[in-house]
Amino acid sequence: MQQLSFIHVSDLHLDNFPPVKQENDEMAIRLHDAPYGALKNLLELCRQKSPQFIVYSGDIHEHGLLSLEARFCLTDFFNELKTLDIPFYYACGNHDHLGQNDSFFQNFENVFRFSENWSYFPYPPSKKEDTENETDRCAPLCSIYGVSHSTRKELKNFLKDFSCDAAAPFNIGVLHATVSSSDKIKNTDKHVVALCREKDFNSFPIDYWALGHIHEPAVIQESPFLAYAGAMQATRMSETGARGATLVTAEHFENKTEQKIHTEFFPLAPLETYSLSLTLAMDEELENTGQCLEYFLYAFKKEYAKFEKNPLCRTRIFNLYLEGQHDLYEELQEEGFIQNLKSKLEEIETDAKIFIKKIKCLIRPRFGYENAHKRDDLLGEVFRLLETLRQDPETFESILRKLDNDFKIKNEIELGFFAHGDKRSKKQLEKYRKTLLKACENICVNVLEPK
Numbered sequence: 001m002q003q004l005s006f007i008h009v010s011d012l013h014l015d016n017f018p019p020v021k022q023e024n025d026e027m028a029i030r031l032h033d034a035p036y037g038a039l040k041n042l043l044e045l046c047r048q049k050s051p052q053f054i055v056y057s058g059d060i061h062e063h064g065l066l067s068l069e070a071r072f073c074l075t076d077f078f079n080e081l082k083t084l085d086i087p088f089y090y091a092c093g094n095h096d097h098l099g100q101n102d103s104f105f106q107n108f109e110n111v112f113r114f115s116e117n118w119s120y121f122p123y124p125p126s127k128k129e130d131t132e133n134e135t136d137r138c139a140p141l142c143s144i145y146g147v148s149h150s151t152r153k154e155l156k157n158f159l160k161d162f163s164c165d166a167a168a169p170f171n172i173g174v175l176h177a178t179v180s181s182s183d184k185i186k187n188t189d190k191h192v193v194a195l196c197r198e199k200d201f202n203s204f205p206i207d208y209w210a211l212g213h214i215h216e217p218a219v220i221q222e223s224p225f226l227a228y229a230g231a232m233q234a235t236r237m238s239e240t241g242a243r244g245a246t247l248v249t250a251e252h253f254e255n256k257t258e259q260k261i262h263t264e265f266f267p268l269a270p271l272e273t274y275s276l277s278l279t280l281a282m283d284e285e286l287e288n289t290g291q292c293l294e295y296f297l298y299a300f301k302k303e304y305a306k307f308e309k310n311p312l313c314r315t316r317i318f319n320l321y322l323e324g325q326h327d328l329y330e331e332l333q334e335e336g337f338i339q340n341l342k343s344k345l346e347e348i349e350t351d352a353k354i355f356i357k358k359i360k361c362l363i364r365p366r367f368g369y370e371n372a373h374k375r376d377d378l379l380g381e382v383f384r385l386l387e388t389l390r391q392d393p394e395t396f397e398s399i400l401r402k403l404d405n406d407f408k409i410k411n412e413i414e415l416g417f418f419a420h421g422d423k424r425s426k427k428q429l430e431k432y433r434k435t436l437l438k439a440c441e442n443i444c445v446n447v448l449e450p451k
């Protein structure tokens with residue numbers, strides 16, 4: 001029986017984070033340091049788990065030439081990996097594409113960076129003396145196939161040019177691409193690169209496809225095994241929750257029928273982002289904004305206590321949504337109340353530093369939303385129309401696609417970043433539908449219902 005164990009990581013995006021506005025110096029420093037911290041935590045994971053090698057599926061840094069800090073940090077990282085005898089197999093993505101830092105990555109003999117055409121490296125890596133004497137060369141345990149991007153926006157499907165002889169007992173493919181089963185996704189869409197379909201992977205004898213580009217960790221299918229490791233560190237507020245590395249182990253792989261691939265996720269990101277809704281219950285008897293503030297503080301602490309606390313996380317940044325119906329809905333939207341609540345929340349002492357990026361008050365006036373569709377006036381007509389839309393996901397999706405590039409409207413109604421082509425799209429569509437319909441209801445009530 002042979003056993004294989006490797007770490008799959010991706011999308012570190014060193015020197016990124018502009019989408020999160022840096023509210024103050026402390027937050028700015030933590031945002032900047034986060035991906036560097038994730039890299040240090042990866043090294044610690046390597047010391048603990050002793051993987052045989054690492055596969056990296058692209059976007060190690062944001063764009064252009066590596067900063068001096070990134071160079072120093074990566075140099076330390078690769079040198080430490082060398083002392084641990086861990087090779088690093090690296091396919092470039094659309095951000096860190098070939099032609100930007102080529103000579104830097106050639107400095108490390110344990111870094112195997114793929115070229116713009118499909119090729120493979122063996123594990124264990126062949127040593128110089130092996131190539132001089134072919135007969136002494138030991139058979140590789142594993143072949144790692146990969147291809148790198150050479151442009152910021154790759155339109156082609158790399159799998160069209162792929163072939164693989166599967167000479168090694170275990171074969172890995174490393175690819176940075178949007179994998180989608182939906183025909184609605186086009187390779188020219190924003191955020192889509194090197195688009196391919198799930199079925200395109202079926203014809204190759206690859207045991208594990210290590211994918212990058214989509215920042216949400218996901219196992220797309222198990223045969224052949226297709227997995228996104230997700231970003232090692234969140235790069236925007238919408239990438240909520242823990243981020244990290246996937247440890248892959250495979251056993252019995254000489255007999256393919258008994259082959260079993262096991263994956264385990266390890267959180268590494270020192271900074272996590274969250275989106276949290278706090279709802280003011282209808283029957284809460286809160287007479288003034290002071291009592292409302294206490295209520296939301298209590299509600300936040302209660303929700304926060306339920307979080308899974310990853311010990312490597314030092315910073316948690318929240319977008320908060322205040323919901324419910326209350327007579328004080330106008331006062332609760334005032335800047336003074338919001339700022340007061342924000343500073344009280346940021347004073348909470350916990351295992352990690354809490355920052356509140358944004359508080360959006362969505363509290364509505366007391367209004368009989370549930371029965372509005374029974375009214376025989378214009379407002380009732382609008383509510384009936386919204387109800388039909390609620391039950392028609394296809395029409396809704398077509399509306400959402402029209403909004404896709406309208407960031408002004410999307411920001412206004414909190415639709416956030418639209419996820420392309422991955423497994424979460426259905427869940428996300430559902431969330432967007434609820435948000436959009438609620439926003440429509442509110443606008444109509446405010447316009448049509450006299451106070």
Ligand SMILES: [Mn+2]
Nearest residue numbers: 059093094213
């Ligand atoms: Mn990418």
